[in-house]
Amino acid sequence: MAEKVLMKGNEAIAEAAIKAGCMHYFGYPITPQTEIAAYMAKRMPKIGGTFLQAESEVAAINMVYGVAGAGFRVMTSSSSPGVSLKQEGISYIAGADLPALIVNVQRGGPGLGGIQPSQSDYFQATKGGGHGDYRLIVLAPASVQEMADLTVRAFDLSDKYRVPAMLLADGTLGQMMEPVEIPEPDVTPVEKPWAVNGTKGQRQHNIVNSLYLKPDQLEKTNFERFERYKQIEENEVMVESFMMEDAEYCIVAFGIAARISKNAVIAARKKGIKVGLIRPITLWPFPTDTIARAAEQVRGFLSVELSMGQMIEDVKLASSCKKPVLLCNRAGGMIPSPEEVLAKLDELIQL
């Protein structure tokens, strides 16, 4: 086993991406994710890779589009306002069926918002974000180790399905240091016969494109893409269940909110309250079945979020509103304490 080192979450993402064979990074400075760009600026020239500080988020995502089209692993990173700017390119990448990794180390919004941690880009990440019918594979790490591990996973899934992936973290996870063992994944390149890397006179020309002027063709393409989405929903859900075996109440939380909720679960259990935690690791595909099963078992759900309540809609949908779903939230960069979660849990129990 490799030695564990203390690393910031942002740095762990960058190093894991390099280990996953990502040799090309394009970005633009924005707090609280700038360490990713700084790390890449230091490392990429030494390993023959590309670091480029683009003129804008818009340019950066389109550079990613170019490299992804050529068939190489590529990434960009930003924080909420910057990710809004990238939505155009993300939609094109999705529409051209290209694999790529977009990292969003979220901060509070809307608008310029703040720089403190937030989860208020949940809708943007999981429901599309840009224009048109499309999905991103959205992975939500809850530790620095997962920042590294899920970065590798994101590249693999993205290549496998030709669907862009997003790592949805937040300012806390980006800035904090924890012991991490950087993964050493197998990086056998995936065959990409569709890539635009020159015909070499060996084949017809490839075209990377999202334009279909004939509506029946666009419809067909979209239906085919959604068949792939269905496969992802069937095969790639990742979820952690904590103390759910005998749970009468269920907290649903992801990322940093799940860590806080875990503390709350442990504290509640000490008081004899039978509560468990479901932590979606993939936000899309959402662990719908896990929530649906829990809805048969528990008396109520508590969605803990650093937003005005976004994931709660998916919890209600997945549980078919069979049981009450309450929201425990802080917003704008504030973070709920385990005590606040416990207080809200009491409310749920009193219902």
Place this chain on the structure above:
Amino acid sequence: MIVFEKPKALTDAPLHYCPGCTHGIIHRLVAEAIDELGIIGKTVGVAPVGCSVMAYDYFACDMVEAAHGRAPAVATGLKRCMPENIIFTYQGDGDLASIGMAETVHAATRNENITIIFVNNAIYGMTGGQMAPTSLPGQVTQTSPYGRDVTTAGYPIRVSEMLSTLEGPEYIERVAVNNVKNVRAAKKAILKAFRNQVEGKGFSLIEVVSTCPTNWGMTPSKALEWVETNMIPYYPLGVYKDKTAIAENEGKEG
């Protein structure tokens, strides 16, 4: 005996351009340059949003369709991960000089080793004839129905002059395709812009003063005349930047 044939770098797809449009000529000049340099197998082109949006169907090399204005950024990505390949963009005035100006300027200042073919016909063609960043003062378009009023719409942007003030770019030339002599000069410039890339010299942009008979509301021959009488006086032809030539001259003088 074959006296005239289609360049290998063009596919058999019939072009969709309007009668009298000069995109066809410019496509051919690009394709001839690719053929003459023998680079078709390693060339990747980037199509814009605009009339030439479907250029990806016409060029026989690998092609990428970019978002509006982003072709230089996409080309940057392609070139950075495949430095041995030849990357070109083909863009109109709205794409390159309006929505994509930031991408254009920054690719130029980085001296990205790419080739940009910039087709300036002073109007938005695909959307039906709106004012472009290069529409002339007083030019009537759908969105400047009383003529371009420079007090509210500003002045046309002279892209070649502006970019030539930057340290970065290797080669910038403005050409036209309104008569045989100018087409020949355009051919030479486009070939040079590709050769520069093959030789690793850096960012080369050829601005091609072009026509839009349909949206200008002219016959093709009138449109060619209008290029001569109205466009070229505002957009003078010539080499605006040639770093290699300057360096060679300095060498001679030194």
Place this chain on the structure above:
Amino acid sequence: MLTQILIAGFGGQGVLFAGKFIAYKGLFEGKEVSWLPSYGPEMRGGTANCSVILSDDPVGSPIVSAPDVLMAMNLPSLDKYEDACVPGAKIIIDSTLIERKVKRDDVDAYYIPATKLANDAGIPTLANMIMVGKMIREAGCISFDEMESALAKVVSAKRANLLEVNLRALQMGYNYEA
């Protein structure tokens, strides 16, 4: 065992560095650790703080809102965090820069003129590590042995000559008697 440490002071006092050292020392002792800095504009010339958690179990929230240990390196930090400390908390105070005493009577306060000691010893940038030495002595959350290996992780290889003075600063703090 769970120890939540908050280190606070001016930007440039080495608050983050001190926290990183404590986190590494905890890691080498087999503990679960987390380190979380304040970030943003306040880092530039204003106050800086960092949360360090040492635990036998996996760390839940990395944010220290109720410190078991507070290292206050300037007055605004003491003003801001004194009330947040848990009853029985250990508060380490740089008495060169903070003239007042703690107001609470349910916490243990330790006063050490770290800045003066550092200046007198010719290591003016290492008041932070003198404070850490004192903190280890009083809070006991990590042991005062084999400091070199943790120091080697936080002092960059290019500046290995600084290992020794850091160690000296830690010892000065650890052995300080009022």
